[in-house]
Amino acid sequence: MSAAPSSAMGWGLQSCHVCGLLSRPAAGARQGRCPRCDEMLDFRKHASIERTWAFVIAAAICYIPANVLPVLTTSTAAGSESDTILQGVVLLWSPTGWPLSLIVLFASIMIPSAKIIALIYLLIGVHRGSATNSHQRVRLYRTVEFIGRWSMVDVFVDTFTAALVQLQPLMSVRPGPGLLFFAMVVVLTMLAVESFDPRLIWDMASANEVQHG
Amino acid sequence: MQRLPPLEPGESARCPQCDEEMWRRRDDPVNRTLALAIAAAALFVVANSVPMLGLTVVGRSASTTVFGGVLDLWADRQEIVAILVLFTAIVAPGLQIAMMLAIAFGARRLHPRRWVGVLIRHHPAAKTWSMIEVMMLGVLVALTKIADYARVIPGIALFVLGALVFVLAAMEASFDPRDVWQRIEWVDRAPEASIVWPDAEEAQP
Numbered sequence: 160m161s162a163a164p165s166s167a168m169g170w171g172l173q174s175c176h177v178c179g180l181l182s183r184p185a186a187g188a189r190q191g192r193c194p195r196c197d198e199m200l201d202f203r204k205h206a207s208i209e210r211t212w213a214f215v216i217a218a219a220i221c222y223i224p225a226n227v228l229p230v231l232t233t234s235t236a237a238g239s240e241s242d243t244i245l246q247g248v249v250l251l252w253s254p255t256g257w258p259l260s261l262i263v264l265f266a267s268i269m270i271p272s273a274k275i276i277a278l279i280y281l282l283i284g285v286h287r288g289s290a291t292n293s294h295q296r297v298r299l300y301r302t303v304e305f306i307g308r309w310s311m312v313d314v315f316v317d318t319f320t321a322a323l324v325q326l327q328p329l330m331s332v333r334p335g336p337g338l339l340f341f342a343m344v345v346v347l348t349m350l351a352v353e354s355f356d357p358r359l360i361w362d363m364a365s366a367n368e369v370q371h372g
Numbered sequence: 373m374q375r376l377p378p379l380e381p382g383e384s385a386r387c388p389q390c391d392e393e394m395w396r397r398r399d400d401p402v403n404r405t406l407a408l409a410i411a412a413a414a415l416f417v418v419a420n421s422v423p424m425l426g427l428t429v430v431g432r433s434a435s436t437t438v439f440g441g442v443l444d445l446w447a448d449r450q451e452i453v454a455i456l457v458l459f460t461a462i463v464a465p466g467l468q469i470a471m472m473l474a475i476a477f478g479a480r481r482l483h484p485r486r487w488v489g490v491l492i493r494h495h496p497a498a499k500t501w502s503m504i505e506v507m508m509l510g511v512l513v514a515l516t517k518i519a520d521y522a523r524v525i526p527g528i529a530l531f532v533l534g535a536l537v538f539v540l541a542a543m544e545a546s547f548d549p550r551d552v553w554q555r556i557e558w559v560d561r562a563p564e565a566s567i568v569w570p571d572a573e574e575a576q577p
Contacts, residue, residue, distance in 0.1 A: 180553070195558045196489045251517060259513050266509075311460060311503050315510025318457050320517055321448065322441040323425050323524075325434055330521075334450045342453050349500070 204356035208285060214351035215278045221343040222271065228337030230317050235330045243337060244268065244313060267313040267341070270306055274348045277303050278355065285359045293360050300357045307352055310345045314338065401548035406476035408543035412469045415536040420462060424529035425511065429522035437529065438462060438507075464502040465540070471495050472543060479552045486557050492549055499544065505537045 174181050175193035229241035242250065244267050251260040277299055284296055317334050324332040419438070426435035436444070438461050445454035471491045478488035511533075515524050 195553065195556065196493055251513070253520075256516050259516050262509065263513055308500075308503055308506055309509075311506045312510045312513065314453065314457065315461070315503075315507045316513045316517070318441045318445055318453070319425060319436065319511055319514040322436045322444040323427055323434060323514070323518060324522070325444070326429060326522075329429070333448050334445060334453065338450060338453050342456050346456065353500070 203358060203362070204354065207354055207356040207359060208282060210354040211278065211282060211351050214347050214354060215275060215282070218271075218344050218347035218351060219275050221340045221347065222275065225271075225337055225340035225344050226268075228340065229335035230313070230337040230341060231320065232333050232335050233324075233330070234333070241335055244341065247313070247316075263313060263316070266309045270310045271344050271348065274303050274307055274310075274352075278348070278351050281355065281360070296360050297357055300352075300355065300360070304352050307345070307349050310348075311342075314342050314345065401546060401551050402476055402479045404546040405472065405543060406480070408539055408546055409469060409473040409476055412536060412539045412543055413473060415532050415539060416466060416469055419529045419532040419536055422529045422532075423527035424533070425515065425527055426525035427518060427522045428525070435525075435527065460501055460503040461507050464498050465504050465536075468495070468498040468502045468540070469543075471498055472547065475547075475552070479555075482555065484552055484556045488552065489556050492552060502540075504533060504540060508533055508537055 175196060180193055180195045226244060229243050231247065232239055232241045248260055248264045248268070251257075251263060253260075281296060281300060317338055321332045321334050324330060422437070423435040424437055426433060439458075442454050442458045442462070445451075445457060472495065475488055475491050475495065478484045478491070511530065515526070518524050
């Protein structure tokens with residue numbers, strides 16, 4: 160094993176996260192710009208941990224009304240009925256419709272909660288300076304990043320159901336207050352993923368290696 | 373930090389730290405991307421101008437376009453969700469296609485101008501929020517739900533959007549930003565002092 164640092168920061172260099180160019184930081188405390196593409200340069204994303212925590216906590220707060228409040232209200236001659244996301248999944252369950260029901264269950268209930276838990280786990284790992292299984296944690300980050308957008312499925316389902324079923328006075332479907340909170344959970348978790356800098360995962364790992372020799 | 377080896381078309385280099393693919397050489401990246409971006413633009417215009425879904429029940433019928441769904445949300449006092457749907461289903465995909473068209477046109481020069489770099493910098497944001505494929509799945513689920521009590525008629529836009537999902541994926545896969553960055557005009561023309569190696573790159577997961 161060579162003792163040379165493996166990250167650009169270890170060499171005192173900054174890499175541009177847009178075009179990949181490596182350059183020496185500008186003299187003084189001033190923030191530099193990439194000479195090739197003009198992007199602001201930083202060793203690591205600015206205030207990554209704090210911003211990610213803020214988005215995750217906001218998402219966790221919105222998660223409760225998103226699941227408790229109705230997302231769709233169906234009015235017929237016989238009266239009206241409101242469904243939450245979970246009730247929507249149950250309604251979709253039928254001998255032919257169960258695969259779609261599973262997709263919605265996965266995209267709307269499991270992915271958002273798993274995303275919040277995974278981000279908290281990654282943040283705690285960085286705080287504790289954990290050096291174990293950093294490969295799995297990077298893979299977890301990438302999975303969360305890739306899969307997160309699919310939670311928007313329920314927003315589109317409710318949008319087009321409500322837009323199409325406008326047959327007053329027979330039947331009409333309107334979006335409920337839960338939809339706004341659900342959409343906020345999706346947006347806030349996507350912003351949290353974007354503000355987290357995954358390079359922090361192995362910064363801690365290599366710092367600990369140096370300490371423990 | 374990693375110095376990238378020269379690659380043949382179709383080969384890729386991966387990060388030794390996190391195993392992320394850092395660069396994959398593509399065949400003829402500029403012309404293929406341009407062709408796919410033109411195709412995507414044509415499909416996008418059609419998809420947003422014809423009805424996507426229709427339904428008939430006891431002699432009454434209704435139909436909607438993507439934008440119609442946005443207008444209905446707005447009318448139902450869900451303004452924020454309406455803006456979000458407008459953004460992810462129409463604005464971001466439109467920007468994604470328009471930016472890629474401009475990038476591919478600009479990258480045909482031997483030394484692309486600086487504005488091409490500005491567009492490449494902001495392209496990933498449009499790509500992140502462009503959710504045509506997610507919307508397709510949502511529309512299919514909505515169709516299944518409604519099919520229980522009404523006859524649903526898939527519109528032309530639905531099939532066009534289905535094709536657009538694949539063309540957009542092919543467009544992104546054919547684009548090689550490194551190929552453009554290596555040829556582009558630099559913002560700072562005398563940067564020798566600060567440059568280490570133009571072909572080195574830090575892991576960017």
